[in-house]
Amino acid sequence: MTAIASRVDLEPVIGLEIHAQLRTATKIFCGCPARFGEAANHDVCPVCLGMPGALPVLNGQAVDLAVAAALAFGCAVHETSVFARKNYFYPDLPKGYQISQYERPIATGGHVTIQVDGGTRAIRLTRIHMEEDAGKSVHEGFADSDRRTYLDYNRAGVPLIEIVSEPELRTPNEAAHYFESVRRLLVWIGANDGNMEEGSLRCDANVSVRPRGVTTLGTKVEVKNLNSFRYLQKALEYEIARQTDCVIHGERIVQETRLFDSALGRTFSMRSKEEAHDYRYFPEPDLPPVVVSEARRARVAASMPELPDDRSARFVRDYRLPAYDAGVLTESRGLADYFERVAAACGNPKAASNWVMGEVLRVLKAREATIAEVGVTAEALGALIRLVDGGTISTTVAKGVFEQMYGTGQDAAAIVEAQGLAQVSDDGALHTIVQQVVAAQPDAVAQYRAGKKATFGFLVGEAMRASGGKADPKRLTQLLRATLDV
Ligand code: ADP
Numbered sequence: 001m002t003a004i005a006s007r008v009d010l011e012p013v014i015g016l017e018i019h020a021q022l023r024t025a026t027k028i029f030c031g032c033p034a035r036f037g038e039a040a041n042h043d044v045c046p047v048c049l050g051m052p053g054a055l056p057v058l059n060g061q062a063v064d065l066a067v068a069a070a071l072a073f074g075c076a077v078h079e080t081s082v083f084a085r086k087n088y089f090y091p092d093l094p095k096g097y098q099i100s101q102y103e104r105p106i107a108t109g110g111h112v113t114i115q116v117d118g119g120t121r122a123i124r125l126t127r128i129h130m131e132e133d134a135g136k137s138v139h140e141g142f143a144d145s146d147r148r149t150y151l152d153y154n155r156a157g158v159p160l161i162e163i164v165s166e167p168e169l170r171t172p173n174e175a176a177h178y179f180e181s182v183r184r185l186l187v188w189i190g191a192n193d194g195n196m197e198e199g200s201l202r203c204d205a206n207v208s209v210r211p212r213g214v215t216t217l218g219t220k221v222e223v224k225n226l227n228s229f230r231y232l233q234k235a236l237e238y239e240i241a242r243q244t245d246c247v248i249h250g251e252r253i254v255q256e257t258r259l260f261d262s263a264l265g266r267t268f269s270m271r272s273k274e275e276a277h278d279y280r281y282f283p284e285p286d287l288p289p290v291v292v293s294e295a296r297r298a299r300v301a302a303s304m305p306e307l308p309d310d311r312s313a314r315f316v317r318d319y320r321l322p323a324y325d326a327g328v329l330t331e332s333r334g335l336a337d338y339f340e341r342v343a344a345a346c347g348n349p350k351a352a353s354n355w356v357m358g359e360v361l362r363v364l365k366a367r368e369a370t371i372a373e374v375g376v377t378a379e380a381l382g383a384l385i386r387l388v389d390g391g392t393i394s395t396t397v398a399k400g401v402f403e404q405m406y407g408t409g410q411d412a413a414a415i416v417e418a419q420g421l422a423q424v425s426d427d428g429a430l431h432t433i434v435q436q437v438v439a440a441q442p443d444a445v446a447q448y449r450a451g452k453k454a455t456f457g458f459l460v461g462e463a464m465r466a467s468g469g470k471a472d473p474k475r476l477t478q479l480l481r482a483t484l485d486v
């Protein structure tokens with residue numbers, strides 16, 4: 001694909017529309033719980049089922065979360081925004097229209113910073129608007145699923161924000177990074193639970209190609225409903241290759257909506273522009289305009305946590321961490337909090353960073369656990385790091401101790417004590433070990449003394465092994481060298 005693309009030198013152009021469920025207790029226009037996993041059609045009422053005469057009432061918590069998201073992305077939050085009816089017929093939409101914001105969204109502008117190829121890019125946002133989710137068609141799992149589709153309206157009326165980017169993304173990889181950045185920030189501020197399998201976050205990807213250097217946009221194709229970073233990337237890769245192929249063969253690209261089949265790894269047409277809906281938007285007569293007063297905006301702003309980019313910059317500045325470390329440690333708020341507590345407990349930020357990025361993340365990954373479920377408290381890890389820094393145990397031994405702490409909940413000092421793991425730095429004991437190795441390895445010693453200096457490493461390894469890994473490596477090396485060099 002890349003080879004062909006570069007031959008005609010086409011540039012992909014990508015813009016994403018991300019739908020994020022807001023983490024409210026109840027739905028956007030009624031009091032039904034907004035939760036996942038209930039029995040089908042359990043969380044419904046006349047309002048979210050679109051019964052005639054039922055009136056919507058806007059959920060204030062949803063507005064606050066939308067404002068928080070807008071502020072986090074640096075958008076302009078508008079004092080007045082307006083809900084509209086987006087009319088279309090589909091069985092999962094009981095009212096026959098979706099209540100969404102159209103001409104006057106709650107926020108415009110803003111940007112998302114992404115890390116690509118060692119640098120950063122700011123991708124501008126067009127807008128963020130609020131809307132309600134639709135229900136879910138269930139096509140599988142019933143005895144008569146070959147003939148019937150079932151409907152679950154639990155999701156109908158769940159609050160969403162749609163985050164629309166400018167068409168500024170250029171590669172599938174950038175698009176995936178952008179989606180990840182959006183997820184990280186929304187979860188960080190508590191606006192979204194980040195649960196992509198449950199549909200809390202999904203995106204529509206718009207993509208076109210154009211000859212490099214051209215500034216007008218090509219005809220776009222929209223790939224709907226991608227709920228993983230990998231699917232987004234795969235769908236875009238496929239679509240760019242398909243469009244490139246069209247251009248090479250002199251075919252016209254058809255403006256259409258496509259779906260991605262993750263099993264086949266390809267997109268296929270759902271409807272073309274000719275079949276596109278005319279939504280006949282008009283202002284929602286049952287809801288007054290949304291007013292976000294200056295005081296409300298300020299209250300939401302004041303309740304925001306320190307944002308990941310600010311926190312990352314602070315880690316570099318105050319803890320003198322490499323930017324790479326700061327980026328990893330601010331992957332989630334929980335991880336950043338944990339790191340800061342470890343750093344405070346051991347007084348050595350770089351060591352704390354190494355441990356959190358290394359052992360802690362490794363163990364969490366192996367156990368498929370999150371930082372909230374971590375089995376070693378920050379204070380206990382801090383104490384372990386202090387044992388290393390104080391020379392009581394080596395880093396190698398400490399890694400084993402950490403594993404045991406994780407499994408047993410015991411503290412580091414107790415494990416070191418009970419198992420006699422303290423480092424041997426006593427000259428007498430180390431000297432005995434050196435003598436043993438020199439006696440046991442006459443050939444290596446002779447080679448070393450004959451000038452084959454590389455043999456030294458082997459002898460150090462043998463001495464370390466003889467000590468059961470507990471010898472203070474620095475002192476052991478000194479003593480061994482002194483013995484050999486006489
Ligand atoms: P629509 O009216 O079809 O919803 P919009 O202009 O509102 O289209 O754009 C929707 C999304 O598609 C935005 O994220 C935008 O950046 C992106 N987009 C618009 N035109 C193109 C294009 N030609 N190629 C790629 N993406 C595009």
Ligand code: ZN
Binds near residue numbers: 032046047157
């Ligand atoms: Zn309801």
Ligand code: MG
């Ligand atoms: Mg649009």
